[in-house]
Structures are given as structure tokens and as C-alpha cells.
Amino acid sequence: MKKIFSVFFALICIVSALTGILGIGAVSAAQAGGLAVKSRSAYLMDYNSGTLIYANNENEELPIASMNKVMTLLLCFEALDEGAFSLDDSITVSAEASGMGGSQVFLEANNSYQIGNLIKSIVVASANDACVAMAEHIAGSEELFVERMNERAKELGMTHTVFINCTGLPGAGQHSTAKDVAKMFSELLTHKDYYRYSGIWMDKIEHAEGRYTEISNTNKLIRFYDGCDGGKTGYTSEAGHCLVASAKRGNMRLVSVVIKAPDSKVRFGDVTQMFNYGFANYMNKTIVDENTPLEIPVRVDGGKKDEIQVIPEKSYYLFSEKNKKDALEIDFCPLEKVKAPIEKGELVGYLKIYRDQIEIGEVAVLANESVARSTYFDTIKDIAKDWPI
Numbered sequence: 001m002k003k004i005f006s007v008f009f010a011l012i013c014i015v016s017a018l019t020g021i022l023g024i025g026a027v028s029a030a031q032a033g034g035l036a037v038k039s040r041s042a043y044l045m046d047y048n049s050g051t052l053i054y055a056n057n058e059n060e061e062l063p064i065a066s067m068n069k070v071m072t073l074l075l076c077f078e079a080l081d082e083g084a085f086s087l088d089d090s091i092t093v094s095a096e097a098s099g100m101g102g103s104q105v106f107l108e109a110n111n112s113y114q115i116g117n118l119i120k121s122i123v124v125a126s127a128n129d130a131c132v133a134m135a136e137h138i139a140g141s142e143e144l145f146v147e148r149m150n151e152r153a154k155e156l157g158m159t160h161t162v163f164i165n166c167t168g169l170p171g172a173g174q175h176s177t178a179k180d181v182a183k184m185f186s187e188l189l190t191h192k193d194y195y196r197y198s199g200i201w202m203d204k205i206e207h208a209e210g211r212y213t214e215i216s217n218t219n220k221l222i223r224f225y226d227g228c229d230g231g232k233t234g235y236t237s238e239a240g241h242c243l244v245a246s247a248k249r250g251n252m253r254l255v256s257v258v259i260k261a262p263d264s265k266v267r268f269g270d271v272t273q274m275f276n277y278g279f280a281n282y283m284n285k286t287i288v289d290e291n292t293p294l295e296i297p298v299r300v301d302g303g304k305k306d307e308i309q310v311i312p313e314k315s316y317y318l319f320s321e322k323n324k325k326d327a328l329e330i331d332f333c334p335l336e337k338v339k340a341p342i343e344k345g346e347l348v349g350y351l352k353i354y355r356d357q358i359e360i361g362e363v364a365v366l367a368n369e370s371v372a373r374s375t376y377f378d379t380i381k382d383i384a385k386d387w388p389i
Contacts, residue, residue, distance in 0.1 A: 035277055037270045040240065040260030043178035044274040046282065047186055047246065047253035049319040053278050058179040061160050062259050065234030066103070066126045066218075067176070067242050068168030070185050071149045072135065073232075076119055077191035079138050087116035087193070096142075097132040102169055104129040105205045105213045117205050123197040125215035126233065128167040135166045142166055156183050170236055178257040185244045186255055189230065198222070198230035220268055221245050225275065233267075241267040247275045251317060252284040281322060287330070288316035288351060288363050296332050296365075298348055303340030303371040310348055313364035329354040332365065342371040 035054065041062060044054040079085065090112045098109040105127040107113060118134055121127035135145035142165065149163040158180040164171030188194055201223050204212040217223070219231035221243075231245030240260035247254050256274045261267035293311045300308050320326070334349035342348070346367045353361040 035273055037258070037273060038261065038266050039258035039270045041178040041258065042270060042274065043182050043255075043257040044278055045182055045186075045255050046278070046284070046319040047189065047248075047255050048251075048284060048317050050186070051319045053254075053282065054274055055179070059160060059177050060259075061175040061177055063170070063174060063236060063239040064168065064176045064181060064259060065236045065239035065242050066168040067181055067232050067234040067244055067259075068149075068163060068166065068174070069122055069126060069131060070181065070188055070232050070244065071152060071163060072131050072145075072166045073119070073122055073194065074184060074188045074191075075138060075145070075148060075152060076122075076134050077188065077193055080193060081191065084138065085115055087114070087119070089115050091115060091118070091133065091137045093129070093133045094136055097129050097136060100128040100132050100167065102128045102167065103218075105215060106207075107133060108207055108209070111208045113205075120197045120200065120203065121205055121215060123194070124200050124203060124217050126218050127215075128169065131166045153180070153184065156187055158183055168234055168236070168239075170238060178259050181244050181257045181259070182255050185232070185246070185257070189246055189253075189255075195229060219243070219245060221247070221271065224268075225272055227279075228275075235264070243267045243271050245271050245275075247279075249279055250284070251286060252279070252282070252319070254278045282319060283322050284317040284319050286315060287318050287328065287353060287361075288312045288314075290315040293368050294332070294351075294365065298334055298338060298365075300342060300371050301337060301339045302374050303342065304374050305371050308338070308342060308348065308371055309368040310365050311368040312351060313366050316351075316353060316361055316363050318360075326355065329357075334365075340371050340373040342367045344368065344370045 037056060041057040041060050043058045045052050092112050093107045093109060095109040098107045103126045105121045105125055107129045118130040121130040132142050135142045139145035139148055145166055146163050153161045161176040161180045162173055164174035199222055200217060202216045204214045206212055218233040221228040225247060227247040227249045228245055229248060234242035241264050242259050244257045254275055256271045258267050258270045261270060290312050293309055296310055297307050298310050331352045332349060333352055338348050344367055347364055348367050349365045351363040351365055352359055
């Protein structure tokens with residue numbers, strides 16, 4: 001093990017960036033100075049580390065209305081990434097899908113629609129008809145799709161969530177929590193294609209017969225809050241006004257959830273408050289930069305070069321309160337033997353990150369260049385260059 005460096009900076013680590021367990025800096029409703037959240041349940045977390053910043057009744061099981069669609073969208077984007085379909089593919093909408101009530105884009109039964117437009121309708125306009133159309137296309141029926149929704153919820157550790165339908169329309173026994181919603185929304189945010197639609201403010205959906213349905217984003221924060229680039233609203237009389245949203249400034253992304261706000265103004269106000277609190281009091285410090293080669297001599301056995309240049313596989317951020325001091329130590333642990341030939345991108349070791357002698361993170365270290373195996377003639381040449389002439 002090679003000790004690379006220790007860093008001292010104005011930070012205090014709230015929590016391991018790997019575990020996301022509640023730590024030093026997180027506050028409850030009673031402790032949050034300046035926060036006056038009025039929603040029944042609320043949750044604020046750092047996206048990169050999963051660190052909890054603020055919570056109130058975060059585990060209370062409540063109906064979440066159209067925030068159900070976060071899971072619907074997650075399964076859509078996962079199917080897209082798996083190659084089940086492309087955004088340019090078209091599907092035929094069933095009579096059942098076109099007949100859905102509530103928020104909709106008025107799809108025509110037996111007409112063909114591009115999948116990209118159906119997904120856009122869900123993200124932007126919370127369209128129930130588009131939800132059911134996609135559910136039927138992916139799983140064969142909404143019922144089978146909902147089974148997959150519940151399976152995926154279990155995989156994500158959403159222990160307080162039960163889905164009855166893919167739309168969020170009222171259903172007996174259907175519920176979730178602010179914490180669980182944050183989990184599934186954070187997973188949705190890992191899909192880059194989501195951002196193709198999440199920032200759209202206004203658009204229109206074209207129908208086969210030539211008419212258009214104008215749509216506008218139900219998440220007003222994408223227009224009125226600096227850095228907000230996604231989210232999902234919800235409303236029923238039982239669920240109240242709900243919202244999950246994400247905002248990114250610099251290298252810090254926050255996720256905020258509210259359930260059962262008394263009105264729409266309060267839900268947007270509560271999330272705005274929490275975002276402001278998070279950005280004002282916390283920061284993400286770049287500890288390891290994936291774009292910066294490491295100045296670590298890594299020896300290569302049997303190569304045309306004795307040492308190889310290396311680079312971290314990914315960046316590592318430490319989410320922390322501002323203006324606090326802490327000490328970090330980063331050690332490099334090479335593989336037992338790094339032997340030529342080496343291909344660029346090949347694993348050569350790990351960086352281990354410690355706080356107070358406790359390991360809080362690990363980053364793979366990769367070869368930043370290729371090294372060919374040394375030949376017999378290379379060996380002779382190396383010996384000869386040391387001979388006196």
C-alpha cells in the first residue's frame with residue numbers, strides 16, 4: 001500500500017459516500033433553522049452520496065398520486081437501455097389506454113404513436129393514457145407491468161411502497177414514503193435519456209389525424225428554480241399536492257420530496273426552501289478527479305516500459321457541511337502484480353479513501369496507456385545500454 005497524500009480542507013464529512021447513512025450534518029424538522037416546511041412528509045438528500053440532509057415523517061406511508069410514474073418511467077428507460085425498443089419505434093395504443101381518465105394527452109385508440117412522444121407525454125404532462133400504453137407494450141398488460149414495478153421497488157430497498165397501478169390514480173392499499181420516492185427518483189436520474197424530456201417547459205404531441213395536443217410541464221421549478229432539471233408532481237384529494245424534484249449546481253445535485261402539501265404553491269415553496277437550505281449549507285468537494293492522471297509510479301513487470309501512467313476510473317466527491325475542518329488520507333493499493341502486456345483501461349489497483357482512519361470510499365485505478373510485453377531483443381538492448389563503450 002502506498003500513501004498518496006493527506007488532505008486538510010474546510011469540510012466535515014456527514015456520512016460515508018458509499019453507504020448514505022444519516023450522519024453528523026443531517027437535521028430533523030425540529031432542528032432545521034430557517035426551514036418552515038408545511039408538507040406532511042419531506043425529504044432532502046445529496047444525490048451523489050445518498051446523504052440525508054433533512055427529513056420529516058420520511059417513513060410515513062402515504063398515497064403519492066402521480067409520483068407513481070417515477071417507477072413507470074424508470075422501467076421505460078431501463079427497457080430502452082436494454083434494447084427492447086428505441087425512442088423512434090412506434091406502437092399502437094389500445095382502447096383501454098386511450099380511455100384513461102385524469103391527466104392525459106388524448107391518445108386515439110388503434111392509432112400509432114412514437115415511443116419517444118409517449119415517454120415525453122409522461123415526463124412533461126403526466127399523461128395517464130401514455131403510461132398505460134407503455135405499460136402494455138413493455139409487459140403485455142398494466143397488471144403484469146405493476147408486478148414488475150413492485151419487484152423493482154423491492155430491488156431498490158423501497159420497503160414501504162406498494163403499487164396498484166402505473167398512473168398513481170387512487171387505489172386501495174397503494175402507498176409509498178418520501179424516502180422511498182427519493183430512492184426511485186435517484187435511480188431514474190441515472191438514465192441520461194430522461195434529461196431529453198425533463199427540462200421541456202412547453203411542447204405539443206401530434207396525432208395521426210393531424211391534430212395536436214399542447215403540453216406544459218407540471219413541474220414549474222424547471223422554469224423558476226435555478227438548476228432544477230427534472231421532477232414529478234402528483235395530486236389527488238387523498239395524497240394532497242406532491243413533488244419530487246432534482247436541482248444541480250456545480251458538482252452538487254440535490255433531490256427533494258414532499259408529500260401531502262395543502263396546495264400547489266406550498267409544495268413548490270417547500271421544495272424551493274429545502275433546495276436553498278442544501279445549497280447554502282453544504283458542498284461537494286472533489287477528492288478524486290476522473291479526468292486527472294495520478295502522479296503515482298506503477299511498475300510494470302516484463303514491459304517495454306518500466307512504469308505506467310494511471311488514472312482513476314471515476315471521480316469521488318465528499319459531501320460535507322461548509323466551513324468545517326477535516327482530514328482525509330488517500331492510499332494507493334496496487335494489484336499484487338502488474339504484468340505486461342497492459343491495455344489502456346485495464347485495472348491496476350485501487351485508491352482507498354480514509355477519514356479518521358476509517359475507510360469511506362474506494363476508486364478503481366486504471367492504466368492510462370497500453371504497454372506491450374518486452375521481447376528478448378528489448379532485454380538485450382537494455383543490458384547493452386549500460387555497458388561502457
